[in-house]
Amino acid sequence: MQKRTSILSLTALVLTAACASPSAQHAGQSADLSLQASEQSVLAAGTGAISVAAVPLVAGGSALVVSGAALEEVGAASLDAGSAALVAQSDIGCGVGQVQTQGMTCVTPDGPPRLD
Amino acid sequence: MFKQLIRASAIALATLTPIAAHAGSSAAANPVLPVAEVAAFSNRVQQDLGARGARVAIVSRVGRDPAVMPRGITYTHVGFWVYSRITQPDGTTGMGYRVYNLYQTADDLTKSSLVQDSPADFFAAAHSLDAGVIIPDPRLQRKILQVIGSPTYAALHNPVYSVLANPMSGQFQNCTEHTLDVLVAALYDTSDQRQIKANITAYFEPQQVQLNGLQRFLAPAASQALTTVDHGAEVKTATFGSIARFMQSNDLADEIYRITPDRLVRF
Numbered sequence: 130m131q132k133r134t135s136i137l138s139l140t141a142l143v144l145t146a147a148c149a150s151p152s153a154q155h156a157g158q159s160a161d162l163s164l165q166a167s168e169q170s171v172l173a174a175g176t177g178a179i180s181v182a183a184v185p186l187v188a189g190g191s192a193l194v195v196s197g198a199a200l201e202e203v204g205a206a207s208l209d210a211g212s213a214a215l216v217a218q219s220d221i222g223c224g225v226g227q228v229q230t231q232g233m234t235c236v237t238p239d240g241p242p243r244l245d
Numbered sequence: 246m247f248k249q250l251i252r253a254s255a256i257a258l259a260t261l262t263p264i265a266a267h268a269g270s271s272a273a274a275n276p277v278l279p280v281a282e283v284a285a286f287s288n289r290v291q292q293d294l295g296a297r298g299a300r301v302a303i304v305s306r307v308g309r310d311p312a313v314m315p316r317g318i319t320y321t322h323v324g325f326w327v328y329s330r331i332t333q334p335d336g337t338t339g340m341g342y343r344v345y346n347l348y349q350t351a352d353d354l355t356k357s358s359l360v361q362d363s364p365a366d367f368f369a370a371a372h373s374l375d376a377g378v379i380i381p382d383p384r385l386q387r388k389i390l391q392v393i394g395s396p397t398y399a400a401l402h403n404p405v406y407s408v409l410a411n412p413m414s415g416q417f418q419n420c421t422e423h424t425l426d427v428l429v430a431a432l433y434d435t436s437d438q439r440q441i442k443a444n445i446t447a448y449f450e451p452q453q454v455q456l457n458g459l460q461r462f463l464a465p466a467a468s469q470a471l472t473t474v475d476h477g478a479e480v481k482t483a484t485f486g487s488i489a490r491f492m493q494s495n496d497l498a499d500e501i502y503r504i505t506p507d508r509l510v511r512f
Contacts, residue, residue, distance in 0.1 A: 150351065185328070239443075
């Protein structure tokens with residue numbers, strides 16, 4: 130039973146395979162997808178072609194030129210907010226207020242993340 | 246007992262090795278959704294982001310059947326979507342989102358590279374049309390864009406890939422950890438990787454992945470990309486959910502929601 134559980138769990142773990150890119154086998158299809166997206170959208174979506182150039186728009190102010198689809202909010206869920214408490218989990222050997230990032234030396238963290 | 250362990254290991258490896266060999270490729274493990282549906286959904290997400298005035302957003306996809314995912318993990322890939330002026334190969338230009346990804350390489354699952362692609366490419370390998378979206382506070386969006394447009398973005402990339410990379414360590418990295426590193430670099434206006442990791446260690450609570458000793462022992466045999474040598478007693482990794490919680494608890498996000506072809510649910 131335990132063996133079976135381990136195998137199933139491992140299978141799930143392997144299948145996690147995060148960050149996978151579209152495979153080469155599907156590259157042509159991806160380009161097709163992009164083309165369809167481009168044709169269907171008022172946004173000119175780029176193709177998957179390497180020669181596509183994109184310049185991020187940093188300037189603020191003007192409204193984006195899009196036709197936003199009206200969205201239906203059908204429900205609400207709450208995130209199980211994690212503890213925001215300081216995690217000084219491995220501060221043995223570090224100075225007061227310092228943390229030891231794994232594999233690294235003791236570093237004093239900045240203050241909690243805040244936007245001015 | 247020893248024979249049973251050996252047998253269990255052999256069965257596990259025989260079962261897992263072929264799967265692991267193709268884990269970085271969508272071809273082996275993911276059904277490819279109908280082209281028209283993927284195209285329509287990618288546009289729905291783009292239009293939704295555009296309507297909200299998002300110049301940059303953190304978007305995730307469901308790359309695997311959630312039923313086989315470790316508890317607490319739904320989304321398998323995360324990237325930055327950046328509103329951009331796009332020049333097509335024929336010289337025409339238009340406005341849309343480009344996606345900044347860290348992708349596991351298909352021919353070596355222990356390596357990754359930074360890849361820019363389109364929203365449709367982003368969802369091409371999806372298991373289902375379901376995206377988790379975080380729209381950062383506009384002030385944070387500007388900071389993230391500055392990092393993405395700077396050498397820091399690539400400098401924060403560690404190509405040594407692990408599915409379960411420890412975000413408090415720089416030993417390995419996955420797409421979610423790179424996203425987190427960029428986010429923290431933007432928050433603190435720093436490119437100092439030691440300081441970034443110190444701040445992550447201090448303020449970020451990663452998602453715990455329940456693994457027993459046997460599983461941790463066997464996992465690297467199935468694939469080196471499943472190593473957990475960068476972890477202590479517990480295995481914790483960055484996920485879309487843990488980044489969402491981090492941003493929500495620190496008032497760093499304007500919107501956090503899930504979008505599907507026919508509904509939108511705010512977390």
